[in-house]
Structures are given as structure tokens and as C-alpha cells.
Amino acid sequence: MSGRPLFRGGRLSAFFLLPFLLVVAVFFVVPVVLTLLVSLTNMSVATGLSGYDWVGLENYRRIVQDPVIGRILYNTVLFVGLTLALFNVGLALVLALATSFLSERWGNAFRALWLLPRITPSVVYVLMWRYFAAEPPYGILNQVLQGLGLPAASNWLHEAPWPMIIAINGFVGASMGMIIFSAAIRAIPRHLILAAQLDGATAWALIRHIVLPHLRWPVLFVVAYQTLSLLASYEYILLTTNGGPGYYTTEVWALYAFHTALSNYFGNAQFGQGAALASVLVVMGIAASFLYLRLFPFRKLTDRPKIEVS
Amino acid sequence: MTAKGKAGRAIGWRKILVGLLLLPALVAGGCATTPKQEESEPAGEGQTVTLTAMVVGKPTERYRLENLKAAAERLNKKLAQEGQTVRVRVEGKLEDRPWEEYKQKFILAAEAHKAPDIVLSGHEDVAPWSDAGHILPLDEYVKDSPVYRDVFPNLWKSVTYKGKIWAIPQDVEARPLYYWKPLLRQAGWTEADVNALPEKIRNGDFVLDDMLRTAKALQDKGAVEPGMGFWTRPQPGPDFYLFYLAYGGELQDPATGKLVLDKQALLNEYRFFARAAQQDKVMRPTLIGTDWTIWHRTVMGQKVGFFHGGSWQVAEWKDKYGLTEDKMADLGYALIPSGIKGKPGVTLSHPLVYMVTAQSKHPDLAARLLLEATAPDLNTRHAVASGHLAIMKAQLDDPEYKKSGFLHAISYMVEHAKFLPLHSKFGTYDQIVYRGLTAVVAGQMTPEEAVDTVASQLKAQLGDEVVVR
Numbered sequence: 191m192s193g194r195p196l197f198r199g200g201r202l203s204a205f206f207l208l209p210f211l212l213v214v215a216v217f218f219v220v221p222v223v224l225t226l227l228v229s230l231t232n233m234s235v236a237t238g239l240s241g242y243d244w245v246g247l248e249n250y251r252r253i254v255q256d257p258v259i260g261r262i263l264y265n266t267v268l269f270v271g272l273t274l275a276l277f278n279v280g281l282a283l284v285l286a287l288a289t290s291f292l293s294e295r296w297g298n299a300f301r302a303l304w305l306l307p308r309i310t311p312s313v314v315y316v317l318m319w320r321y322f323a324a325e326p327p328y329g330i331l332n333q334v335l336q337g338l339g340l341p342a343a344s345n346w347l348h349e350a351p352w353p354m355i356i357a358i359n360g361f362v363g364a365s366m367g368m369i370i371f372s373a374a375i376r377a378i379p380r381h382l383i384l385a386a387q388l389d390g391a392t393a394w395a396l397i398r399h400i401v402l403p404h405l406r407w408p409v410l411f412v413v414a415y416q417t418l419s420l421l422a423s424y425e426y427i428l429l430t431t432n433g434g435p436g437y438y439t440t441e442v443w444a445l446y447a448f449h450t451a452l453s454n455y456f457g458n459a460q461f462g463q464g465a466a467l468a469s470v471l472v473v474m475g476i477a478a479s480f481l482y483l484r485l486f487p488f489r490k491l492t493d494r495p496k497i498e499v500s
Numbered sequence: 501m502t503a504k505g506k507a508g509r510a511i512g513w514r515k516i517l518v519g520l521l522l523l524p525a526l527v528a529g530g531c532a533t534t535p536k537q538e539e540s541e542p543a544g545e546g547q548t549v550t551l552t553a554m555v556v557g558k559p560t561e562r563y564r565l566e567n568l569k570a571a572a573e574r575l576n577k578k579l580a581q582e583g584q585t586v587r588v589r590v591e592g593k594l595e596d597r598p599w600e601e602y603k604q605k606f607i608l609a610a611e612a613h614k615a616p617d618i619v620l621s622g623h624e625d626v627a628p629w630s631d632a633g634h635i636l637p638l639d640e641y642v643k644d645s646p647v648y649r650d651v652f653p654n655l656w657k658s659v660t661y662k663g664k665i666w667a668i669p670q671d672v673e674a675r676p677l678y679y680w681k682p683l684l685r686q687a688g689w690t691e692a693d694v695n696a697l698p699e700k701i702r703n704g705d706f707v708l709d710d711m712l713r714t715a716k717a718l719q720d721k722g723a724v725e726p727g728m729g730f731w732t733r734p735q736p737g738p739d740f741y742l743f744y745l746a747y748g749g750e751l752q753d754p755a756t757g758k759l760v761l762d763k764q765a766l767l768n769e770y771r772f773f774a775r776a777a778q779q780d781k782v783m784r785p786t787l788i789g790t791d792w793t794i795w796h797r798t799v800m801g802q803k804v805g806f807f808h809g810g811s812w813q814v815a816e817w818k819d820k821y822g823l824t825e826d827k828m829a830d831l832g833y834a835l836i837p838s839g840i841k842g843k844p845g846v847t848l849s850h851p852l853v854y855m856v857t858a859q860s861k862h863p864d865l866a867a868r869l870l871l872e873a874t875a876p877d878l879n880t881r882h883a884v885a886s887g888h889l890a891i892m893k894a895q896l897d898d899p900e901y902k903k904s905g906f907l908h909a910i911s912y913m914v915e916h917a918k919f920l921p922l923h924s925k926f927g928t929y930d931q932i933v934y935r936g937l938t939a940v941v942a943g944q945m946t947p948e949e950a951v952d953t954v955a956s957q958l959k960a961q962l963g964d965e966v967v968v969r
Contacts, residue, residue: 234628234924235607235628235629235632235924236627236628236629236631236632236924236925237631237632238610238611238632238633238634239611241631241632241633252960252961255960256957256960256961257953257956257957257960258935258953258957320791324791324794325786325790325794328794344784344786345786345789345790347789348786348789349786431789432789434788434789434938434942435786435788435789435938435942436938436939436941436942436943436944437935437936437938437939437942437944437945437950438935439942439944449931452604453600453604454600454927454928454930454931455599455600455736455737455927455930455931455934456622456624456625456920456926456927456930457599457600457603457604457607457621457622457624457625457628457927458625458627458628458924458925458926458927458928459604459607459927460928463961
């Protein structure tokens with residue numbers, strides 16, 4: 191193709207980027223800036239949105255000196271790490287592989303089933319878990335255990351808070367990875383699989399040598415994306431253990447920020463202190479993103495193909 | 501096109517982009533105006549003024565709203581007698597939701613300039629809400645009304661902050677220790693022993709240690725199952741301060757108004773809970789966090805020896821959990837025992853109060869409405885239906901109030917009642933102290949460790965607003 195291009199310079203790209211930039215600005219940049227600003231004040235219910243004072247880095251000093259912050263950080267890493275490994279990636283991979291080896295109809299049916307937790311309103315979903323875990327004679331799990339003659343515990347949310355919370359979050363989180371991985375498996379050229387089957391490859395060999403190598407990029411994407419969403423996720427913990435039982439046992443950073451900024455029994459929430467906690471969380475998210483960009487060869491994975499096959 | 505021209509244009513685009521990026525920030529900044537008290541409008545001739553009210557409560561507490569509606573009728577009669585043509589009507593909803601949510605809703609409404617005229621909440625909100633400018637002082641309306649003389653003086657104390665009255669008491673309660681008499685008899689108590697218990701607690705003959713010993717005996721004799729000898733409330737709330745107060749703890753310094761943490765009293769409280777949950781095992785270590793419904797069903801199923809709750813819960817138990825008049829005869833109630841031999845038992849009152857918001861366009865009518873709602877017959881019908889105590893002296897002679905045996909029997913507790921402090925940082929204080937308690941109950945910390953952690957956390961979060969002794 192010869193002749194002059196229709197548009198020159200950055201004008202066209204800027205024009206096309208504008209809607210996206212606006213959305214990012216309004217829904218991401220501005221809230222972050224406002225959060226950072228609020229975190230430098232002593233804003234609370236008692237000061238209202240107008241009677242506050244600028245206190246500089248006082249709120250950040252409090253975070254550093256807070257005796258429980260280490261525990262909160264540990265909980266956050268534990269929660270994000272385990273939920274990610276066991277469910278959002280691990281179980282998602284198992285589900286995607288399992289449903290891909292079924293016929294289309296059955297595979298879709300099972301995948302639809304796994305979408306249920308995600309489309310159930312969280313309050314209803316959690317209520318089901320609470321009745322599942324409740325102490326005897328009310329809880330379903332304990333009724334089953336007693337029926338089998340096994341020793342029933344009291345409330346499972348108290349007996350095993352972390353496994354329960356990770357499962358509650360994971361059952362919701364697994365579906366996203368499952369969908370992405372299923373689509374990726376479907377995109378693997380048929381002839382590779384057929385050739386391998388002709389050579390007498392077992393199902394396990396197929397998965398190891400053909401399917402998994404093709405899933406590298408989707409796995410990396412899901413890990414990065416889900417890390418960020420889990421870092422900011424607290425609603426299921428809020429609705430089940432509310433950070434308990436006991437001393438900040440399951441309080442993650444996002445929940446700590448929520449409790450500080452928006453919710454306490456006697457109603458004087460500390461907006462400024464909560465905003466400082468939220469700002470630290472934003473920094474953590476950005477740090478995690480950079481880490482992934484450095485660790486994973488994104489550039490290589492998103493390179494243009496050397497040749498186009500049509 | 502010259503290179504310079506190109507660069508110039510690129511800068512132009514960049515400027516526009518940056519401007520667009522910053523636009524929302526500027527808009528948001530411009531919106532942060534100062535909330536001021538609304539101009540109060542003179543009520544026009546012959547018009548009907550609608551006063552909106554935000555009220556929280558369970559179905560048994562419906563009179564918190566219904567009494568306002570009844571008060572509107574009375575106020576209208578008075579306005580007619582005064583020859584005024586303005587009339588009042590009340591609009592509102594009884595919100596049956598958790599405190600945290602309810603308070604959050606009011607704060608968001610107030611910050612968005614959509615506050616109602618009247619809001620009902622706990623008396624501890626007087627501190628933060630008046631500091632924030634959400635509510636109005638009511639001295640000029642209250643001080644020369646007969647209501648002021650009739651309501652118990654310590655209730656006015658619970659709504660006085662920085663020398664002004666900010667609210668009108670709506671109800672008050674006691675938080676008794678409950679116990680099932682048949683279970684005590686099973687453990688070998690005589691009828692006389694059972695009947696003498698409330699008085700022994702009142703005199704300081706029966707203290708918290710005696711209660712733990714009795715709870716253990718109930719379990720050992722098989723009257724209740726293990727872990728069911730003594731139950732506290734299962735969720736956060738003011739009740740846990742009962743034990744701190746029982747060991748002589750103070751929450752606020754009356755001279756300076758600062759919050760106080762008495763380390764020795766807190767240590768005694770935590771040790772008491774460590775004994776209950778970890779050593780004597782009369783309380784499940786997993787009790788805190790149980791659903792309210794399950795808690796109610798269990799205590800009303802006569803499966804727990806001693807438990808403490810609010811006087812309003814009797815109304816709830818009758819309403820929903822099958823507490824009949826016959827069973828009421830088996831239910832004992834007393835003050836919370838003191839932790840110290842010879843000291844009288846304690847209880848805690850958490851008065852709920854009506855406030856007039858700064859955004860009300862008719863604060864004078866709202867305040868007059870609240871004074872009308874504070875009438876012996878209206879407060880008594882609320883007290884009887886919801887299990888609350890009298891707030892005015894005149895109610896004590898009210899035959900309706902006397903007829904309700906339970907309320908009449910626990911009226912003496914108000915003399916022994918303590919209040920939560922009025923301090924805008926009490927919410928933060930409470931979260932820290934409560935978490936320390938849950939750590940001890942779950943066996944994650946020794947009482948000594950928990951007290952040290954709580955003290956250092958309070959210092960870190962509240963600085964000089966708390967005095968640690």
C-alpha cells in the first residue's frame with residue numbers, strides 16, 4: 191500500500207484512547223488521589239467531611255506502630271496465596287481439564303454449575319455456608335458427621351476458620367479461571383491432540399506435554415488478575431467470621447481498612463486512618479503487578495507471531 | 501509540517517488530556533463544601549409540616565416510631581389551642597438492621613444533606629455527632645419543660661456533652677444476669693438459696709468467682725452439658741464492659757473527659773474469662789461469634805445455667821423463642837455479680853435517645869414533638885411491649901407498668917447502672933478492648949499478654965486521648 195496515511199502523529203491514537211483514558215481517570219486515578227488526600231487528614235464521623243485537619247503522615251505512623259499490623263499482613267498473604275494456589279488457579283485448572291474431556295453438553299453443564307456461586311448474591315451464598323457450618327443440631331455438616339457416627343465439632347467457622355474462608359472464596363473464584371482455561375484448551379489446534387493420540391499418548395501425557403504448555407499465558411494472566419482482586423476482597427470474610435474468631439484471626443488488610451474506615455459498633459468510624467490503610471493496599475497491589483511484570487515474560491508471551499497462519 | 505509545529509500540537513493534546521484527567525478531581529474538590537445548619541423556615545400559615553424520623557428497632561420496639569406519630573396528634577391539639585394554624589405529621593420507618601449499618605446510613609445521609617429531622621440512636625453517638633455538627637443542642641427547649649424535671653437526672657447526664665443537652669432520652673434498660681432456677685435445684689440448691697440469690701448479688705455476698713464455681717457445679721452434676729455453665733452475649737456490644745466495671749474499672753476520667761484504661765481491672769476481667777473459657781470450661785471458647793438466633797434458641801431451651809443479656813430480650817423471647825408466662829417463673833434474674841467480695845453487683849444502661857438534626861428545617865417543631873413523645877403513658881407502652889425500663893418518675897406509679905411484674909422487679913437495677921463514656925473515640929477504644937477479650941476467650945493469649953497488647957494498641961491509636969493506669 192502506498193500514499194500518505196490518513197492521520198498523522200499521535201492525534202488519532204489520542205482520539206481513540208480518550209474514552210478509555212477518561213474511564214480510567216474517573217474511576218481509578220481520581221479515587222486513588224482522593225484516598226491519598228483523605229489519608230493525610232484526621233477525617234472521621236466526628237469531624238464530618240468538612241471539619242477535618244491536615245495531619246501529614248500521622249495516620250501512616252500509626253499503621254507502622256500498630257501492634258497488630260504484622261498479623262494482618264501475614265493473614266493477607268496467607269489468604270491471597272492459598273486461595274490463589276488451591277482454588278482460583280488450582281481448582282480452576284482441574285475443572286477446565288476435567289470438563290474439556292467430557293462431551294460438549296456435559297462439560298457445559300458442569301461449568302454452568304460452577305458458575306452458581308458467582309452469580310448468587312453474596313449474602314445469600316454466605317448464609318448457605320453458615321447453615322452448612324453451624325453448630326449441632328443446626329448445621330448440615332455436623333448432622334452428616336453425626337449420621338455417619340463421626341464426632342461432630344461445634345461451629346466449623348470457628349473450628350477451622352481459614353480452610354472455611356479459603357473454600358468460601360475459592361468456590362466463587364474458581365469459575366473465572368475455569369472459563370479462561372477452558373477457552374484456552376479449546377483453542378489448542380486439534381491436529382496436535384489427534385497426532386498425540388495416534389502416537390498412543392495417555393490422557394496424562396496429553397495434559398503434561400500439550401495442554402499445560404499452551405496454558406502458560408492464561409495461567410499467568412489469572413494469577414496476576416486474581417491476586418489483585420483477592421487483595422481487595424473482604425466481603426465474604428466480613429459476612430462469615432468478621433475477622434474473628436479470637437484475635438484478628440482472619441482479619442485481612444482490606445477488612446481492617448473497612449472496619450477502620452466505615453464500620454464499628456459505636457459508630458465513630460475513622461475515615462482518614464482507613465484511607466491510609468487503603469492507600470497502603472493500593473501500593474501493595476501496584477508492587478505485586480510490577481513483580482509479576484518482572485517475573486513473568488509478558489513481553490515474550492505477547493510478542494507478535496513470527497509468521498501469520500491464516 | 502515543521503518539527504516544531506508537530507511538537508507544539510502534541511503538547512496541546514497532552515495539555516487537554518491532563519486537563520481532562522484532572523477535571524473530575526476539580527469537580528470533586530469543588531463539591532466538598534461545608535455543611536452548615538439549614539436555615540430554619542418559619543412554618544407558613546395553615547400548612548402541614550412533615551417531620552421525617554429515622555428509627556431503629558425490632559418489631560417489639562415499634563413504639564419508637566408509633567409514639568412519635570401519637571405525639572404529633574397531641575402537638576397538633578396544642579398548636580390549635582395556641583391559635584397556630586400549622587400542623588405536624590410524622591413520616592418514618594422502623595429499621596430492623598444491625599447498629600453498624602444503621603449508623604452508617606445516618607452518617608451518609610447527613611453528609612449528603614439528606615438527613616431526617618429526627619434520629620434515634622445510642623446516647624454514645626451524642627459525642628461524635630455533635631462534634632461533626634450533625635445534631636442541635638436542645639437546652640432551650642428542654643430546660644423549662646416539665647419533662648425535664650420528670651425524667652431521671654442520670655439520664656440527662658448520659659446526653660450532656662461539653663455542658664449542653666443534645667438529646668432526649670427515649671428508653672433505658674438494665675442488663676441482668678439470667679439463670680434457670682430448675683437447673684440450680686438440680687445442682688442441689690434449696691428453694692431458699694435460689695430465691696435469695698438476687699439479694700446476695702446486690703449485697704456483694706455472691707461474686708463472679710462464686711458464679712463460676714456454681715456454673716462448674718451445674719456441669720459436674722449433669723444439669724447442663726460441658727461449656728454451657730455460663731454464656732455471654734455472642735456478638736460485640738456494650739455488655740462486656742459489665743465485667744470490667746465489676747472489677748472496679750473506670751472508662752472515663754470525670755475531670756478531664758479522657759478515656760481511661762485501668763490495667764488491673766482489665767486484667768481481672770480477662771482472667772475471669774480465661775477461667776470461664778479455658779480452665780473451668782464453663783463457656784465454649786467458640787461462643788463469641790455464634791449467631792444470635794442459635795444463642796437465643798439454646799438459652800431459651802434451658803440448656804445454659806447462667807447467661808447475661810438485656811432486659812429487652814425478655815420481650816424478644818416471649819415474641820419469638822417460646823418463653824411463656826409459666827416458664828417465666830423458672831427464669832431468675834439479678835444484677836451482674838461484682839468481682840470484689842462485699843461490693844454490690846452492677847449493670848449497664850445504654851439509653852437510646854432522640855436527636856434533632858442540624859439539617860431540620862423546623863427544629864423547634866421537632867423538639868416540641870420529642871417533648872410530647874416523652875410522656876408517661878407513651879413511654880410505658882413502649883417499655884411494656886419491648887422490655888425496657890421507666891425513664892420518668894411518673895411511670896413508676898403507672899398501673900400498666902406495675903402490672904408487668906418483670907419490669908417492676910428489675911426497676912431497682914437502674915440505681916446500680918453505669919453508662920458508657922461520651923467520647924468521640926470510644927468506638928476505636930472498644931474495638932481494641934473487644935479484640936483483646938476474644939483473644940483470651942479463644943485461648944490465643946494469656947490475660948497478661950492481652951492486657952499488654954491492648955494497652956500498647958490503645959496508646960498507638962488514641963495517643964493522649966486515653967489514660968492508661
